[in-house]
Amino acid sequence: MPLIKTNYIFITKIIIINFTIMKRKVTLKQIAKELDVSISTVSKSLRNSLEIGEDTRLKVQAFAKFYNYKPNNIALSLKNRKTKTIGIIIPEIVHHFFSTVINGIEQVANENGYSVIICLSDDSFDKEVLNMEMLANGSIDGFIMSLSKETQFKGDFHHITEVIDQGMPVVMFDRVTNEILCDKVIIDDKLSAYEAVQSLIDKGRKKIALVTTVDYVSVGKLRTDGYIKALLDNNIPFDENLIIKIEDVDTCEIIIGKLLEDKAIDAVFAVNELFAVICIKTANKIGLNVPKDLAVIAFTDGIISKYSTPTITTVSQSGIKMGNKAAKMLIERLESEHEDEEEENYKTEVIETHLIERESTS
Amino acid sequence: MPLIKTNYIFITKIIIINFTIMKRKVTLKQIAKELDVSISTVSKSLRNSLEIGEDTRLKVQAFAKFYNYKPNNIALSLKNRKTKTIGIIIPEIVHHFFSTVINGIEQVANENGYSVIICLSDDSFDKEVLNMEMLANGSIDGFIMSLSKETQFKGDFHHITEVIDQGMPVVMFDRVTNEILCDKVIIDDKLSAYEAVQSLIDKGRKKIALVTTVDYVSVGKLRTDGYIKALLDNNIPFDENLIIKIEDVDTCEIIIGKLLEDKAIDAVFAVNELFAVICIKTANKIGLNVPKDLAVIAFTDGIISKYSTPTITTVSQSGIKMGNKAAKMLIERLESEHEDEEEENYKTEVIETHLIERESTS
Numbered sequence: 001m002p003l004i005k006t007n008y009i010f011i012t013k014i015i016i017i018n019f020t021i022m023k024r025k026v027t028l029k030q031i032a033k034e035l036d037v038s039i040s041t042v043s044k045s046l047r048n049s050l051e052i053g054e055d056t057r058l059k060v061q062a063f064a065k066f067y068n069y070k071p072n073n074i075a076l077s078l079k080n081r082k083t084k085t086i087g088i089i090i091p092e093i094v095h096h097f098f099s100t101v102i103n104g105i106e107q108v109a110n111e112n113g114y115s116v117i118i119c120l121s122d123d124s125f126d127k128e129v130l131n132m133e134m135l136a137n138g139s140i141d142g143f144i145m146s147l148s149k150e151t152q153f154k155g156d157f158h159h160i161t162e163v164i165d166q167g168m169p170v171v172m173f174d175r176v177t178n179e180i181l182c183d184k185v186i187i188d189d190k191l192s193a194y195e196a197v198q199s200l201i202d203k204g205r206k207k208i209a210l211v212t213t214v215d216y217v218s219v220g221k222l223r224t225d226g227y228i229k230a231l232l233d234n235n236i237p238f239d240e241n242l243i244i245k246i247e248d249v250d251t252c253e254i255i256i257g258k259l260l261e262d263k264a265i266d267a268v269f270a271v272n273e274l275f276a277v278i279c280i281k282t283a284n285k286i287g288l289n290v291p292k293d294l295a296v297i298a299f300t301d302g303i304i305s306k307y308s309t310p311t312i313t314t315v316s317q318s319g320i321k322m323g324n325k326a327a328k329m330l331i332e333r334l335e336s337e338h339e340d341e342e343e344e345n346y347k348t349e350v351i352e353t354h355l356i357e358r359e360s361t362s
Numbered sequence: 363m364p365l366i367k368t369n370y371i372f373i374t375k376i377i378i379i380n381f382t383i384m385k386r387k388v389t390l391k392q393i394a395k396e397l398d399v400s401i402s403t404v405s406k407s408l409r410n411s412l413e414i415g416e417d418t419r420l421k422v423q424a425f426a427k428f429y430n431y432k433p434n435n436i437a438l439s440l441k442n443r444k445t446k447t448i449g450i451i452i453p454e455i456v457h458h459f460f461s462t463v464i465n466g467i468e469q470v471a472n473e474n475g476y477s478v479i480i481c482l483s484d485d486s487f488d489k490e491v492l493n494m495e496m497l498a499n500g501s502i503d504g505f506i507m508s509l510s511k512e513t514q515f516k517g518d519f520h521h522i523t524e525v526i527d528q529g530m531p532v533v534m535f536d537r538v539t540n541e542i543l544c545d546k547v548i549i550d551d552k553l554s555a556y557e558a559v560q561s562l563i564d565k566g567r568k569k570i571a572l573v574t575t576v577d578y579v580s581v582g583k584l585r586t587d588g589y590i591k592a593l594l595d596n597n598i599p600f601d602e603n604l605i606i607k608i609e610d611v612d613t614c615e616i617i618i619g620k621l622l623e624d625k626a627i628d629a630v631f632a633v634n635e636l637f638a639v640i641c642i643k644t645a646n647k648i649g650l651n652v653p654k655d656l657a658v659i660a661f662t663d664g665i666i667s668k669y670s671t672p673t674i675t676t677v678s679q680s681g682i683k684m685g686n687k688a689a690k691m692l693i694e695r696l697e698s699e700h701e702d703e704e705e706e707n708y709k710t711e712v713i714e715t716h717l718i719e720r721e722s723t724s
Contacts, residue, residue, distance in 0.1 A: 027446070029475070084389070085496060093464060094665075099456045106482060110489075113391070115496050118480040120468060127472075134447060134477050139501050277669040284671070303456075307639040309646070309671035 026067035028133050035059060039126050043133075044158060085115045086330060087140035089131055091123045091148050091175070095272070096302030097319050098146070101173065104323020105144055112331050114141075125150040129159045141334050142169040144326045147177060153216040155179070169333040171326045175218055183329045184348040185322050189219045192315050192353040193226025196297045197269055199355055201234050205267035205295055209242040209259055211279060212271045223271050223299065246275060256282045266294060273298040273305045276312050280360065296360040310359030321351050388429035390495050397421060401488050405495075406520060447477045448692060449502035451493055453485045453510050453537070457634070458664030459681050460508070463535065466685020467506055474693050476503075483510040491521045503696050504531040506688045509539060515578040517541070531695040533688045537580055545691045546710040547684050551581045554677050554715040555588025558659045559631055561717055563596050567629035567657055571604040571621055573641060574633045585633050585661065608637060618644045628656060635660040635667045638674050642722065658722040672721030683713050 032039045037056060045052045045060035046069070052060075063069075086109050090098045102118060109116050117140060121128035128148045135143070143163065151157065157180050164170055164182060173185040200208050210227045213220040224243065231238050244259055246252050256279050259265065270276035276298030283294045290296055290310055298305055298314045305312035329347065394401045399418060407414045407422035408431070414422075425431075448471050452460045464480060471478050479502060483490035490510045497505070505525065513519065519542050526532055526544060535547040562570050572589045575582040586605065593600050606621055608614050618641050621627065632638035638660030645656045652658055652672055660667055660676045667674035691711065 083496075093455050094458070094461045096456070099461070102455060102482070106484065115492060116481065117497075117501075118482070119478065120464070120480070122468065130477060134445075135479075139479075274665070274669075281669065281671070303636070304665060304669055307636075307643065307666055308669060309643070 026064070026069045027130075029130055031060060031063055031067075031069065035063060039129050040156060040158070043129060043162070047158070047162065049158070082334075083139060083141050084113060085117055085140045086327065087132075087135040087143050088116060088118045089121055089128060089135075089143060089145040090118070091121050091146060093118075093120060095274075095300075096304070097174075097272075097300045097317065100302075100319025101146075101323040101326070104320040104325075105327045106323075107320070108324050108327035108331070112327075114327075114331065121148040121151075123149040125154055125156065132159050132163060136163050136166075136168060142171070142330045144171045144173065144323075144330055146173050147175040147218075149214075149217055152177070152218055169330055171330045171333075173322050173326045177218065181346050183326075183333065183346050185326045185329065185351060186348060187317050187322075187351050187353050189222035190226040190229070192299070192317070193223040193269070194230045195226075195353075196299070196315050196355060197227050197230035198234070200267045200269065200295055200297060200361070201230065201236065203295060203361060206236060207242070207263070207265045208236075208267040208269060209244060209263065209265045210269050210271075211244045211246060211256065211259075211275045214245050214247050220271055227269060249274065249278075252278050253282055257286065260286060260288065260294070268294065268296045270296065270298045272300055273302050273312060273314065276314075276360075277304050277308050280308065280310070280312070291360050291362060297355075301356055305356075305358065313358045313361040314356050315353050316356050317353050318351060325349050325351060388426070388431050389492075390431075391492055393422060393425055393429075393431065397425060401491050402518060402520070405491060405524070409520070409524065411520070444696075445501060445503050446475060447479055447502045448689065449494075449497040449505050450478060450480045451483055451490060451497075451505060451507040452480070453483050453508060455480075455482060457636075457662075458666070459536075459634075459662045459679065462664075462681025463508075463685040463688070466682040466687075467689040468685075469682075470686050470689035470693070474689075476689075476693065483513075485511040487512040487516055487518065494521050494525060498525050498528075498530060504533070504692045506533045506535065506685075506692055508535050509537040509580075511576075511579055514539070514580055531692060533692045533695075535684050535688045539580065543708055545688075545695065545708050547688045547691065547713060548710060549679050549684075549713050549715050551584035552588040552591070554661070554679070555585040555631070555633075556592045557588075557715075558661070558677050558717060559589050559592035560596070562629045562631065562657055562659060562723070563592065563598065565657060565723060568598060569604070569625070569627045570598075570629040570631060571606060571625065571627045572631050572633075573606045573608060573618065573621075573637045576607055576609050582633055589631060611636065611640075614640050615644055619648065622648060622650065622656070630656060630658045631661075632658065633661045635662055635664050635674060635676065638676075638722075639666050639670050642670065642672070642674070653722050653724060659717075663718055667718075667720065675720045675723040676718050677715050678718050679715050680713060687711050687713060 028039055028042050032042045041052055041056060042060050045057040046064055088102060088105060093099055106116050119131035119135060121131060125148060128151055157177060160170060160180050171183045176184045176186055197208060210224060212224055215221055228238050242263060244255055260283055268279045270279060276296050279296055280290050283290050288294050296312060298312050299317060301314040301316035305314045390401055390404050394404045403414055403418060404422050407419040408426055450464060450467060455461055468478050481493035481497060483493060487510060490513055519539060522532055522542050533545045538546045538548055559570060572586060574586055577583055590600050604625060606617055614637060622645055630641045632641060638658050641658055642652050645652050650656050658674060660674050663676040663678035667676045
């Protein structure tokens, strides 16, 4: 009788320790903290996932039951009322790209009588799980989200599966995963990177560096693939020393300085405009002229590219259009008559990018 | 018997027209749309405000009653459960300043076990009212907010009074109003502007323009006061033609171009970094050198100032510190033992600013 035994000892303990939280609704986070396990473990245990050992699973379930933990009453709330609210989960908002996606979502949402609530995962898996749990608990009708770095690193998407399984639609944008079947809005990161690098080659540049993020961010990986393909298609040997992976913006300047001084490159393709502007500043400091000595292209057209000196040529990844499209897809699904649509119905919309030529390459 | 008569005709009409929405919870917005009045009118009518004519008031009340409209059950929800969630309402997120405030709030909130939900008013009064109504309806424990331009223009703060009256704490930051008694976090906009302009005068600049926003934004007004005081204290005649009020960023470049060409100024104090960088780009275009011919200082230290060429001297208005402080004040109030604290207990915290000297003034 492992269940009864576990429950008994366990409940005795928690009654003594946790008398104070009894009146409140217990959350995933509190359960995790109390039992000293991860949020993911709690969440999986409550779904009875066999990934979690029986002992832990039963302990979590007993605790949850004792404190009347209620998993999201999504199905219930969907049947009974519409909140007419869309929940957005994004990694961060300091980057201009995510701000513009939000503006794009707001436009279409407001036109259709929906409000919008935003939560930040801060690129943390735990925060993503907690925020989804909080919002799914009756505050919203559906999600529009871009995955956190840590979620992509872990490859753990059970919290998203859970929400979808309970009937709440999810639309992913930009940082998506093939492991979840749902509506998605992306750009063709590989093709866009390919075209940007090709444009540098067309201008006679031969030693092109790639300044990118760490590998597990899906879009970074795809842009790297596009960069390599463009080189090889033009018979330019691929040199992996010309790929610089930035994990922390604070060290970016030093790493780029080393690249510029050691490798004698004549162009940089940067996966975001912050990396690009740091390249330009660093190049200027060591006496290089942009674009004469060094051509620079950035991914994502934002405010920095427009106002830096020289202005920066960018791959415009229209955040507004992505947001518009994501909101349209979610609202269509929310207002569709067919609640039990087939999985093959899910669409992946590819938003076109284009190169905005500015001073940094001309 | 105006009430009964009104109700009768009215209810007959709405039963016919609106049978479809009967099962749903009716919102302020739906009532406003249905009766073709503003959201503010609905909201005030439900509070029985004498600002609204009796006829309209009774009509709104009858409609609300018929559809079981429930004003925020804040007091109830506060007594029964804590959501451990903070609601943020800000005008927009494209400006770096608001993003950093959010990061500051998230830091302290997460340390204290609170989640954060963000809604954008998009500088619209109606969106501010609707978002507050939505969040106050059980999703959050308290608000941290910065007023929309339109709210400041209208001077209508009844939605905030309502929330506070029902026992939900509100902390305002940056764009605040004296008409609401609550905790506030501000910088001394007047003094900070004074010091920035004084630093330009100390460097020998004599013809200093102010590039600012329209008057009804509270911080813009205060910064203008500081600018004028610094000039007068230094016996520099105040010329109102040197104050440029930008309503729309798209026209900013033309207006600034005219200022630079017509007025032969030697310095600009801009109330945000976007205006400052546009000044620099425009000055460069007409052959002026920054800082030699034109010194530039911007309010708010953001990503543009750091990466523009030349880099821009700024008044650092620490968004992180503001966010930290606002979150601390809200959480203290939420967790205070004394639920019915006296009004005089409200504090206004002033966050110190400092001048970050960069290339645009040196």
